[in-house]
Amino acid sequence: MTPRRKIAIVLINLGGPDRPEAVEPFLFNLFNDPAIIRLPNPFRYLVAKLISRRRAPVAREIYSELGGGSPLVPLTEAQGRALEQALSGEMEARAFLAMRYWHPFAREAAAEIKAWGADEIVLLPLYPQYSTTTTESSFKDWMEAAKGEGLSGKPHVVCCYPSEPGFISSYVRLTTAAIEEAGGTDNLRVLFSAHGLPKKVVDGGDPYQRQVEQSCAAIAAGLDMPGLDWVTCYQSRVGPMEWIGPATDEEVRRAGKEGKKLVVVPVAFVSEHSETLVELDIEYRQLARDCGVPAYFRVAAVGTEPAFIDGLAKLVKDALRSEDVLCPEDAPGHICTAGRAIPQIS
Numbered sequence: 451m452t453p454r455r456k457i458a459i460v461l462i463n464l465g466g467p468d469r470p471e472a473v474e475p476f477l478f479n480l481f482n483d484p485a486i487i488r489l490p491n492p493f494r495y496l497v498a499k500l501i502s503r504r505r506a507p508v509a510r511e512i513y514s515e516l517g518g519g520s521p522l523v524p525l526t527e528a529q530g531r532a533l534e535q536a537l538s539g540e541m542e543a544r545a546f547l548a549m550r551y552w553h554p555f556a557r558e559a560a561a562e563i564k565a566w567g568a569d570e571i572v573l574l575p576l577y578p579q580y581s582t583t584t585t586e587s588s589f590k591d592w593m594e595a596a597k598g599e600g601l602s603g604k605p606h607v608v609c610c611y612p613s614e615p616g617f618i619s620s621y622v623r624l625t626t627a628a629i630e631e632a633g634g635t636d637n638l639r640v641l642f643s644a645h646g647l648p649k650k651v652v653d654g655g656d657p658y659q660r661q662v663e664q665s666c667a668a669i670a671a672g673l674d675m676p677g678l679d680w681v682t683c684y685q686s687r688v689g690p691m692e693w694i695g696p697a698t699d700e701e702v703r704r705a706g707k708e709g710k711k712l713v714v715v716p717v718a719f720v721s722e723h724s725e726t727l728v729e730l731d732i733e734y735r736q737l738a739r740d741c742g743v744p745a746y747f748r749v750a751a752v753g754t755e756p757a758f759i760d761g762l763a764k765l766v767k768d769a770l771r772s773e774d775v776l777c778p779e780d781a782p783g784h785i786c787t788a789g790r791a792i793p794q795i796s
Contacts, residue, residue: 454542458568459766460559460605461530462575462588465549466513466520466723472552473510477502479551485587515728523547523554525721525753526576529762532754536763543766544568548595550588556595564599571596571605572769574762576720578617579644579661580610583651606769609777612661613668616761620752621715622672628713628747629675637744638711639679641701642666644718645725646684649692659694665717679710682717685734686725702734706741715749720758722751 467476481487481498489497513519530545537543546563548556563571573592577584589607596605611617625640632638644662652659666682685698698714705712714734716726730748738746752758769776 455569456567457537457541457543457766457770458563458566458571459530459533459543459545460548460556460563460571460573460592461526461533461545462548462556462573462585462592463522463526463550463577463721464584464723465552465555466522467509467552468519468523470510470513470518472519473513474502474506476552477505477509483550483587485583512724512728515732516724520723521727522721522723523549525723528754529576529721529759532759533762533766536759537766540767548588548592550584550591556588556592557598560592560595560599560601564601570770571601571603572766573605573607574766574769575608575610577718578610578614578665578720579612579658579718581647581651581658582656583647583658585610606772607775608765608769609775610657610661611761611765611778612665614761614765614778616757616759616764617720617752618665618668618672620755620758620761621669621717621749623757624749624752624755625669625673625713625715628715628749629673632711632713632745632747635675635678637709638713639681639701639705640670641698641705641712641714642669642680642682642717643685643698643714643730644682644716646687646693646695646697648689649694652694662718669715669717685729698730699734699737702737702743703741706738706743709742709744711745711747712738712743713747713749716751719751721753726751 467473478498481501482495484494487494487497526547530547533545534543544566546559547554548559573589575585575588629635647656647658663682670678670680681701683696683698683701684694687693687697714730716730719726735746765776
């Protein structure tokens, strides 16, 4: 019997500090990324040092709400095991974690993949919507790590999946349950909340906002609730520059003024972490109380929802059949930008 080919699936995500002592170096790695602070060195290094030192005490307070560290890595590991199981009938697949700003880093994943002896590699970002600040930065990081470990051959690459049916149907199911818990659509607004970006990044051609809106529209259509009141908004803004909007906190305040119940959907997140468990669950929930919002319900991230995992498995299989970057986005005139980060693929 011919042995099955060994397929390494690189699950790409932001990462998070695993203990209080890791908060400041995690923040430094984040702000030292040229995709985040767009300055040449040594200026970027100095700015990253300054920001990470100043923000670390507040960030440690945030992570203290989560037991001192981020749950993102164990939750991603669970997604990896579920994905391996979904693919087990067709291939020998193993998931490896490549986090951008804290362990396990891409270089650690590359070393493990080389030691395992993978025949083919699939890069699978856990960012449904593509951005230069997340997906592209992580792809470049992976290519450097793979080169450093001497991994030969080009990877198969999934670019983005803002309207992937399994991703969308998972959020439809979870959001439907939350709306039912809220007592139905009367006097209710759904907030699709995504991580924000500086407006100048989007104005420079980043497709993230367009893809977030594509995801929101697909979920709203899947809910099939005529007259549903829903809004796309953006959270986690920092600094003095102009960010894309509307801001989630502003939408919470508006709902309070209008007496609207809220169901909040973390549309750009597939795992729970500080932006969902602290920002949405604690800070914005308290803001909602303070502003007089009658009821506040937060939809869980899709995590290991069976339809979502099945959707990821299909993306892996489709990517393995393709020599090009797998980019399902169907916007008119769209040009896949992932090739800038994956130079082997034309």
